[in-house]
Amino acid sequence: MTDLLEIGGRKFNSRFILGSGKFSLGMTEQVIRHGGVEMATLAVRRSNTAGEGNILDHMPKGLTLLPNTSGARTAEEAVRIARLARELGCGDFVKVEIIRDSKYLFPDNVQTIKAVGMLKDEGFIPMPYMMPDLTAARDMADAGAAAIMPLGAPIGSNKGLLTRDFVKILVDEIDLPIIVDAGIGRPSQACEAMEMGCAAVMANTAIATARDIPLMASAFKTAIEAGRMAYLAGLGRVVEGRAEASSPLTGFLRDER
């Protein structure tokens, strides 16, 4: 079965987008391999002096790099970071992340909509990280977003798909890939997001804080694939207030009258 994820004209077999934070450089490679990851986020930071390893040396060829604009508090700052990321060899994909709240790290949807438009105009493929709000998501789509990345729970919290009902509305109403980003803590939660029709799941902390990191990357890969298959298969219906026998009731022990 060919079931590819398409974003910004590029096709992916994997629906597991990896956040590359909190791993040792050596571990990054293993997580990408075990997770079957084809797209991973990166951040742009002030350089340390030479001699330290660079994460690009630990990312396999062919991996699509998705630089984020973390640290940006305004649309203009996000654009500056995106330009630097492009100069660093990241290509045109950019995860637009604009945050002014330092406690919950919630995204600023208004600034993010503005940044999406500015980035689109400069030839970027913007993927906005956002609070799952339908009206804002429509504005993101109109501004040129290539995908929508609503949060499941606060970044790094591992609390799961707290926003499920609102994410589902985006899945139903927005004609772009919906990728749950942030807060997913367990493979079962990633699977649930996929079952409800999300196009992909992004995870980072759930894997980075697991006891066995490569094994958890494999667990996420499997869960995301299972959820996708379940979505394509179409979930069975729910019966309320009664049972419905799965075995035929016509018995031989007594005659039914």
Place this chain on the structure above:
Amino acid sequence: MKIRINGNEREFKGSTVMDLFEVAGYDPKRSAVEINGSVVRRSDYGEHTVNEGDVVEIVSLVGGG
């Protein structure tokens, strides 16, 4: 001349962006440069001059979600 590199004021004796890399010890292949808020293209490192008072940011990619 005095310039600001990644938040620190420094005395700089070179003239181009390429000199910056040599003086400051950053790897040009893994870095990008912004001067006064504008990105300097990699192909311009040899010609782009640094001026007194410039605010220089030298950045690279790190792990991040």
